[in-house]
Amino acid sequence: MKPMGPIPPWFTSEESMLLIGGCGAASLVDEAGDTPLFVYDMGVIQTQVDALRDAMPAELAIHYAIKANPFGPLLERMVGLVDGFDIASGGELEMALEAGQSPDHISFAGPGKRDDEITSAIRAGVTLNLESEGEAARALAIATRLGRTPKLAVRVNPDFDLRGSGMRMGGGAKPFGVDAERAPALARLMIDAGAEWRGWHIFAGSQALDAQALIETQAATVALAARLSEEVGVSPPLVNLGGGLGIPYFPGDTRLDVQPIGAALAEALGKRSPILRETHFALELGRWLVGEAGVYLTRVIDVKESQGERFVITDGGMHHQLAASGNFGTVVRRNYPVAVANRFGSPNTDEPVSVVGCLCTPLDRLGDKILLPEIHVGDLVAVFVAGAYGATASPTAFLGHPAPKEILVE
Amino acid sequence: MKPMGPIPPWFTSEESMLLIGGCGAASLVDEAGDTPLFVYDMGVIQTQVDALRDAMPAELAIHYAIKANPFGPLLERMVGLVDGFDIASGGELEMALEAGQSPDHISFAGPGKRDDEITSAIRAGVTLNLESEGEAARALAIATRLGRTPKLAVRVNPDFDLRGSGMRMGGGAKPFGVDAERAPALARLMIDAGAEWRGWHIFAGSQALDAQALIETQAATVALAARLSEEVGVSPPLVNLGGGLGIPYFPGDTRLDVQPIGAALAEALGKRSPILRETHFALELGRWLVGEAGVYLTRVIDVKESQGERFVITDGGMHHQLAASGNFGTVVRRNYPVAVANRFGSPNTDEPVSVVGCLCTPLDRLGDKILLPEIHVGDLVAVFVAGAYGATASPTAFLGHPAPKEILVE
Numbered sequence: 001m002k003p004m005g006p007i008p009p010w011f012t013s014e015e016s017m018l019l020i021g022g023c024g025a026a027s028l029v030d031e032a033g034d035t036p037l038f039v040y041d042m043g044v045i046q047t048q049v050d051a052l053r054d055a056m057p058a059e060l061a062i063h064y065a066i067k068a069n070p071f072g073p074l075l076e077r078m079v080g081l082v083d084g085f086d087i088a089s090g091g092e093l094e095m096a097l098e099a100g101q102s103p104d105h106i107s108f109a110g111p112g113k114r115d116d117e118i119t120s121a122i123r124a125g126v127t128l129n130l131e132s133e134g135e136a137a138r139a140l141a142i143a144t145r146l147g148r149t150p151k152l153a154v155r156v157n158p159d160f161d162l163r164g165s166g167m168r169m170g171g172g173a174k175p176f177g178v179d180a181e182r183a184p185a186l187a188r189l190m191i192d193a194g195a196e197w198r199g200w201h202i203f204a205g206s207q208a209l210d211a212q213a214l215i216e217t218q219a220a221t222v223a224l225a226a227r228l229s230e231e232v233g234v235s236p237p238l239v240n241l242g243g244g245l246g247i248p249y250f251p252g253d254t255r256l257d258v259q260p261i262g263a264a265l266a267e268a269l270g271k272r273s274p275i276l277r278e279t280h281f282a283l284e285l286g287r288w289l290v291g292e293a294g295v296y297l298t299r300v301i302d303v304k305e306s307q308g309e310r311f312v313i314t315d316g317g318m319h320h321q322l323a324a325s326g327n328f329g330t331v332v333r334r335n336y337p338v339a340v341a342n343r344f345g346s347p348n349t350d351e352p353v354s355v356v357g358c359l360c361t362p363l364d365r366l367g368d369k370i371l372l373p374e375i376h377v378g379d380l381v382a383v384f385v386a387g388a389y390g391a392t393a394s395p396t397a398f399l400g401h402p403a404p405k406e407i408l409v410e
Numbered sequence: 411m412k413p414m415g416p417i418p419p420w421f422t423s424e425e426s427m428l429l430i431g432g433c434g435a436a437s438l439v440d441e442a443g444d445t446p447l448f449v450y451d452m453g454v455i456q457t458q459v460d461a462l463r464d465a466m467p468a469e470l471a472i473h474y475a476i477k478a479n480p481f482g483p484l485l486e487r488m489v490g491l492v493d494g495f496d497i498a499s500g501g502e503l504e505m506a507l508e509a510g511q512s513p514d515h516i517s518f519a520g521p522g523k524r525d526d527e528i529t530s531a532i533r534a535g536v537t538l539n540l541e542s543e544g545e546a547a548r549a550l551a552i553a554t555r556l557g558r559t560p561k562l563a564v565r566v567n568p569d570f571d572l573r574g575s576g577m578r579m580g581g582g583a584k585p586f587g588v589d590a591e592r593a594p595a596l597a598r599l600m601i602d603a604g605a606e607w608r609g610w611h612i613f614a615g616s617q618a619l620d621a622q623a624l625i626e627t628q629a630a631t632v633a634l635a636a637r638l639s640e641e642v643g644v645s646p647p648l649v650n651l652g653g654g655l656g657i658p659y660f661p662g663d664t665r666l667d668v669q670p671i672g673a674a675l676a677e678a679l680g681k682r683s684p685i686l687r688e689t690h691f692a693l694e695l696g697r698w699l700v701g702e703a704g705v706y707l708t709r710v711i712d713v714k715e716s717q718g719e720r721f722v723i724t725d726g727g728m729h730h731q732l733a734a735s736g737n738f739g740t741v742v743r744r745n746y747p748v749a750v751a752n753r754f755g756s757p758n759t760d761e762p763v764s765v766v767g768c769l770c771t772p773l774d775r776l777g778d779k780i781l782l783p784e785i786h787v788g789d790l791v792a793v794f795v796a797g798a799y800g801a802t803a804s805p806t807a808f809l810g811h812p813a814p815k816e817i818l819v820e
Contacts, residue, residue, distance in 0.1 A: 087810075089768075092809065110809075112723040112727075135712055173718065173719035175714070175716070175723060179715075304541075305589075307583035311521075313585060315524055360519060362586075395802065399499050399502065399520075399802075400504075401501055
């Protein structure tokens with residue numbers, strides 16, 4: 001038997017049926033028409049946003065990194081919930097505008113922006129987070145050609161990382177942003193060239209569950225922004241402090257308490273350098289806002305034995321939930337939280353089962369030797385923490401299966 | 411500096427431009443309209459098929475597992491080149507029929523076939539490789555409802571694996587097929603129920619570069635097919651011996667010589683049990699037929715320094731070539747073969763570079779600290795061995811970038 005990650009604590013059931021946003025899982029499948037299905041619960045997202053606003057200093061803006069989940073109806077709802085969108089491609093620019101976000105509240109980061117993407121962004125009037133001197137030169141040239149004043153920020157590769165983060169985005173040689181020591185010169189160049197100076201984007205890491213590490217990183221980020229601004233001699237309108245707040249996926253992971261993080265950030269901002277006095281600050285979060293709001297539902301097609309082990313075969317799999325299969329940035333495969341949606345809360349049997357997908361590859365495993373209640377063909381398996389980096393971060397065309405369905409519940 | 415895998419030996423250049431199927435890489439990009447671009451060279455595939463037919467016993471059929479690369483124009487050409495298609499979903503069934511393959515030469519394996527997929531398959535008249543007793547019962551019930559005689563084979567989970575294979579598909583508890591000791595009873599049941607008995611599908615592993623391991627596995631597979639058939643007392647029309655032939659991706663990998671494998675298989679077939687005398691045999695290959703025929707071309711958007719390291723940023727990445735980024739079934743990331751397509755054969759500089767994609771994640775790396783010729787914005791990077799499990803086995807929607815283009819050259 002292998003352990004699995006914790007099921008988010010708010011999930012309940014009615015007559016053993018898992019409720020998502022107050023609706024039974026089976027009814028949601030009926031409504032969507034079929035499995036496999038991603039269900040996103042806006043109530044959970046609202047709760048996350050509320051908790052964050054409650055914990056963080058009032059002046060702090062909350063940005064949504066739409067790469068985490070760009071499902072159209074969800075994006076539309078996020079417009080009213082957060083203060084801005086962060087995008088990573090020309091395609092995401094279209095999605096953000098389509099969802100109704102104002103270009104004034106969109107910023108575009110990404111180490112490999114093509115000329116056509118920079119052109120669309122400047123034309124739309126969104127902020128470009130410049131990732132290199134070369135990109136800066138291209139942006140200026142394109143803006144001149146368009147006869148527009150570009151809104152430019154500089155993405156900084158900080159000289160520190162976020163301890164314990166799932167993905168380090170700073171503290172060493174990185175393809176992202178401009179090394180901190182070169183950032184002031186680039187900012188000066190943009191200001192002198194007549195660009196609208198937007199400030200700094202400093203992203204040190206993501207998916208950290210260590211509050212103390214986040215606190216130290218945010219303080220270091222505020223200090224770095226001050227140091228860079230002082231070198232430039234210009235107060236930045238905005239400092240994007242990055243994200244980094246993690247969510248529990250695996251055995252032993254615990255939920256972050258954002259209260260002490262907010263208190264520490266308030267303290268760091270309270271004593272900030274005078275050059276940042278008028279500066280706005282933002283946190284950029286993707287996974288933390290939406291990850292726990294998603295449940296991936298897939299139906300059991302077969303239950304079989306092989307060499308004394310028990311396999312539950314579902315109609316979903318790694319083509320929809322690559323991360324849950326352990327094939328997305330993880331070295332050692334660990335189990336996401338999984339349940340039998342229509343026997344939610346029923347006692348587990350003592351015989352471990354492996355829940356696999358329908359693909360013809362041993363990589364396609366959603367739960368490895370886990371304990372579940374008794375399970376039969378036709379049952380619904382729920383894979384939790386499926387709200388971020390699910391459908392769009394998976395190889396949906398693999399083996400020619402249909403794309404997963406997605407619905408939003410309130 | 412880190413090494414990279416071997417560039418397939420037949421690639422040449424003209425005026426330093428990489429030729430693929432006799433065409434310059436830059437012209438192919440012009441023809442396709444843009445990068446990123448997958449180019450598949452039918453000439454290479456033809457050479458692979460010829461080499462295999464030359465090495466293998468004349469009676470051996472060659473099947474193509476279309477999951478490796480289901481690009482429409484390629485599938486159409488494969489119909490005339492191989493003796494059958496192996497499919498893994500209802501979607502692949504449509505692709506195979508669309509490409510012009512006859513249902514008589516299509517077989518369908520996959521541990522999680524949905525009822526609608528089984529229905530389409532029986533209606534179309536393709537062979538189902540049954541993966542469990544439960545699936546067998548569903549197939550019989552659906553055939554009865556349709557008033558059709560189903561063509562059924564049994565996929566066997568062999569009691570041995572393919573030593574040194576990249577993916578083990580046998581030799582232990584597996585979600586694929588029916589354990590060897592239960593297979594004869596299931597076959598008997600299908601025959602007694604009036605199904606058209608098609609024989610055995612035995613797949614022990616894939617991506618092996620050890621000829622001796624392949625030889626032993628094929629001999630064991632023939633022997634297992636005989637033992638199972640003797641238990642049933644019926645000669646199987648077809649035994650699908652699986653695949654397993656690997657191709658070189660990584661440093662130290664060497665190309666398989668198929669001649670000794672073919673000679674050994676001829677010997678194994680020559681002394682086969684009388685019950686297999688009239689049986690046809692097939693090899694099912696995907697990657698081996700098409701993998702080396704593909705080149706992924708992506709354009710350099712930026713070249714930058716960070717903390718003394720050099721990064722080449724391209725407009726492609728892991729959203730198109732997940733496996734090359736090291737995030738598809740590999741534990742330790744190793745470098746695929748990579749070249750600068752428009753400086754092919756030029757001497758390398760002695761300064762390592764990391765070739766990364768355009769995504770905002772440190773996972774998006776196509777070449778880690780490799781040696782390349784001098785490289786500039788606008789250059790074309792070629793990632794080799796991109797013909798199998800590329801475009802369809804990657805999260806193409808990730809971060810909202812456009813799908814890659816694909817072309818076939820003769």
